[in-house]
Amino acid sequence: MKRFFVVAFALVLSASVIIAAEAPASFKVNGLTFKRPASWEWVKTTSMMRKAQLKVNATGQKDSAEVVFFHFGPGDGGGVQANVDRWYGQFEGTREKTGAKSEVTAIGKHKVTLVQAHGTYLSGMPGGPRTPQLDYALRGAIIENDADGHVFIKMTGPSAIIKSSEGEFRKMIESALK
Secondary structure, eight states: OHHHHHHHHHHHHHHHHHHHHHSOSEEEETTEEEEOOTTSEEOOOSSTTEEEEEEEEOTTOSSEEEEEEEEOOTTOSOOHHHHHHHHHTTBSSOHHHHTOEEEEEEETTEEEEEEEEEEEEEESOTTSOOEEEEEEEEEEEEEOOTTTOOEEEEEEEEHHHHHHHHHHHHHHHHHHHO
16 A cells, blocks of 8 residues: 555656646747746647737635636737737726726837726636636736737736736736837
8 A cells, every 4th residue: 555655645746847838938829939027837838829828826815817828819809909808808897997998109119009807807718708807917918029910928817816916927928029
């Protein structure tokens, strides 16, 4: 019986090492190389539309936040404002109530639209059933590239996790644009 537990422990430990080895410290989306924050977990994408997916855990929190990267190619995925509006529409209430705001900035040579909102997030696919998630927040970035297509990055999850992860989110975006 003792040997069983030793073997089982060794297998679990080996699996952890393999998973950690597969988690890249950096990854590419449309030619941009992003540096993954060390504490964020690499997650296998759950959709062909997603080019990369990360999970953000926070100490003392039972839930986690999700960071997803999309790239659809030139002209696909809709324009910047259409996506900003779509992201705002994933929250219940008016833009004033959700604190929805966006800012256009330059990072390196790239034009980037930064987006934020908070409140009751309606998770689920557009046009499908929605699940209300109370006290959630969104931080997003759209890196514009008219020639090759924009890169869309969206972080959603419990407000406390999003707020504590804002700096790492911004550094990750800047890491690809310098």
